[in-house]
Amino acid sequence: MQRAAAPRFRPLYEQIKGLLTQSLVAGEWKPGESIPSEVDLATRYKVSQGTVRKAVDALAAENLLIRRQGKGTFVATHSEENVQHRFLRIVADEGSAVATHSVLLGFARGRANNEVGQDLRLHAGSAVYWITRALHVGARALVLDEIVLPGEIFAGLDQDTLANTRGSWYSLYESTFGVRAIRAREQIKAVAASEYLAKSLKVVRGAPLLRVDRVTYTYDDRPIEWRRGWCKTEGYHYVNELS
Amino acid sequence: MQRAAAPRFRPLYEQIKGLLTQSLVAGEWKPGESIPSEVDLATRYKVSQGTVRKAVDALAAENLLIRRQGKGTFVATHSEENVQHRFLRIVADEGSAVATHSVLLGFARGRANNEVGQDLRLHAGSAVYWITRALHVGARALVLDEIVLPGEIFAGLDQDTLANTRGSWYSLYESTFGVRAIRAREQIKAVAASEYLAKSLKVVRGAPLLRVDRVTYTYDDRPIEWRRGWCKTEGYHYVNELS
DNA sequence: GAGTGGTCTAGACCACTTT
DNA sequence: AAGTGGTCTAGACCACTCC
Numbered sequence A, B: 001m002q003r004a005a006a007p008r009f010r011p012l013y014e015q016i017k018g019l020l021t022q023s024l025v026a027g028e029w030k031p032g033e034s035i036p037s038e039v040d041l042a043t044r045y046k047v048s049q050g051t052v053r054k055a056v057d058a059l060a061a062e063n064l065l066i067r068r069q070g071k072g073t074f075v076a077t078h079s080e081e082n083v084q085h086r087f088l089r090i091v092a093d094e095g096s097a098v099a100t101h102s103v104l105l106g107f108a109r110g111r112a113n114n115e116v117g118q119d120l121r122l123h124a125g126s127a128v129y130w131i132t133r134a135l136h137v138g139a140r141a142l143v144l145d146e147i148v149l150p151g152e153i154f155a156g157l158d159q160d161t162l163a164n165t166r167g168s169w170y171s172l173y174e175s176t177f178g179v180r181a182i183r184a185r186e187q188i189k190a191v192a193a194s195e196y197l198a199k200s201l202k203v204v205r206g207a208p209l210l211r212v213d214r215v216t217y218t219y220d221d222r223p224i225e226w227r228r229g230w231c232k233t234e235g236y237h238y239v240n241e242l243s
Numbered sequence C: 001g002a003g004t005g006g007t008c009t010a011g012a013c014c015a016c017t018t019t
Numbered sequence D: 001a002a003g004t005g006g007t008c009t010a011g012a013c014c015a016c017t018c019c
Helices: A012-026 A038-045 A049-061 A114-120 A159-163 A169-177 A195-201 B012-026 B038-045 B049-061 B114-120 B159-163 B169-177 B195-201
Strands: A065-068 A072-075 A090-092 A101-111 A127-137 A140-150 A183-192 A208-218 A222-231 A236-242 B065-068 B072-075 B090-092 B101-111 B127-137 B140-150 B183-192 B208-218 B222-231 B236-242
Touching: A012 A038, A012 A049, A038 A049, A049 A065, A101 A159, A114 A140, A114 A222, A140 A195, A159 A169, A183 B183, A208 B208, B012 B038, B012 B049, B038 B049, B049 B065, B101 B159, B114 B140, B114 B222, B140 B195, B159 B169
Parallel strands: none
Antiparallel strands: A065 A072, A090 A236, A101 A127, A127 A140, A140 A222, A183 A208, A183 B208, A183 B236, A208 A222, A208 B183, A236 B183, B065 B072, B090 B236, B101 B127, B127 B140, B140 B222, B183 B208, B208 B222
16 A cells, blocks of 8 residues: 655554544444454555554544454444443442433424534534433433434434334444444533423432533544433432543 | 463563553652663563553553653653643533632541541541642632542641642642552532532532542552542533543 | 464664754 | 654464354
8 A cells, every 4th residue: 555645644554544434434344243354454455464453453442343352353333232331321329330221201303403503513403303211220210311313314213213222222323324323522510400300300309410411423523412311319420430 | 571471371561561560650760751762671671672662552541651752751740731630520611621729628637437448448547638628710619629648648748738739639649749640430429519518619508519529549559549529510511521 | 273363573664853 | 863752564473263
């Protein structure tokens, strides 16, 4: 492979990384499938195995690929057990993961308001799906979520599909709409429960709740989902590792 | 270098990483200083430069070392401008970093209670410093922190030192006590402001606050600091990147 | 045993910083 | 020009998985 004439130096392995990402976006290899072996990729791109290796390492570090010694390199998916809670940071106070199930409360087609439109980089008034759901732990509601999805990306989404989805919604996005959630940014505030929230979450009005805003992105930092969740934190908390 | 006979395979570069970490712990290279060049280290450990490289890469990924092309590899420090906010996740709603200064409110020698003792892995009743401070933005208090430090590690700590510390306390720990904060774990809840908190933060009693518990660790996962902070989130929020 | 990713080496050369 | 980290190569061999 020829190094592109560049005003600023761009390493070969980054170019390879870009080509691999393109193939991922184009769906050449689907979530859960294995990609070609390192030697095959090296042949294909006419570089050494070491260079392919560095590109794959970078994508694995970003959780786009998963390496398995002796088996191969696989396209990451949200359906796997071990990543079910990849974006869920709420745990019980004792530290155990929460087993939640989703209860659909509302589903509507609508138009993006200013706040959502800006976060999702949509034109004002773009068509969106506006969804409300609760996350239950056993019989008790722990989180109430408002979820907004761009109509263009999730065309044809319907209520029944969502109501029947078990596990993470991100695996649904992936399998049904070919949209892969890669990273997310959360903004957290403490707020007082409104009348409606208090009733839904069975707390007193004005009770302190965690409000978690999330924008989720796919490849190339393209936003695909807007969320606002209100979470009761008695017996539960939000965890974060800093380094 | 001879590969250690091992029941389970342990890569060479991990062993080198361990040796480098030992030197860091022992203080052979101090924060801000440069470590020997890759070729020097390769000679010293009798391995190839590539192997040293991989070990250094790993430590750089953990933020223990900082690589600077053309200059060398340096021991990370908390005094640098760009890492001042390494552990501070509170930002203004517009996204700009907050410029805070610390105001010391209380300083006492005491004994660890059960909760703190457990988190800091101290024996019940161990001597600790018990500190209260506020983080101000301009004239307004934004966060109220309770900070507990093990007496053994921070022997000789006094009130004036803390009161005169500008910037992150972690640089003080580093420079004065040789204790390097490496990583931290935070647990976040929404709580209602107590009488005392309401007065300190100038909010109404019962107002929702973010309660952020943090345990900070040094090398080998040894806990060095316990914190509980209460944070007002009007105009500010806690940010987190998920991937 | 064959195929995969993972480690390690030795050497060449490039990009960046300082002298 | 010298010294540092950064890239890239080619090849050998190791560890793991599956047939």
